[in-house]
Amino acid sequence: MEQILLSNSSDSPLRLALVAHDAKKGDLVDWVRLHVSLLEGANLFATGTTGTKVQEASPLLKLTCLKSGPLGGDQQLGAMICEGKLDALFFFIDPMSPMPHDVDVKALSRLAIVYDLPSAHSPSTADFVLKGLYSQLDC
């Protein structure tokens, strides 16, 4: 099994993507608050509305807001995955609502699998992924 490549070196901050559908934005904001001390050391990228809410709740984070998901933000993150510019994806998907941009949601999830990018879709898996990433950096 190939070793997961984290960032460019152990000195560079992790590059983490944050995305949540509307019904899950509160869960993501709570999860970020819980892990804010770890996340303050990371470079964060988020789709527009998610990023705005995360930044309001945790203003000290280094966060780049991309386009809103349905307006191309999911695809911008997909391009970053292809280009090796992300170390993990935290994508809190709403499994109960139909999405007008379902193709973008699928494309983003699919590219994370294609490139074997560590990904989490719920708070409990996000805990494992984040702790796993930082434990690799500590080695």
Ligand SMILES: O=C(CO)COP(=O)(O)O
């Ligand atoms: O729709 C999204 C992901 O598919 C999220 O986009 P926003 O963060 O702009 O709401």
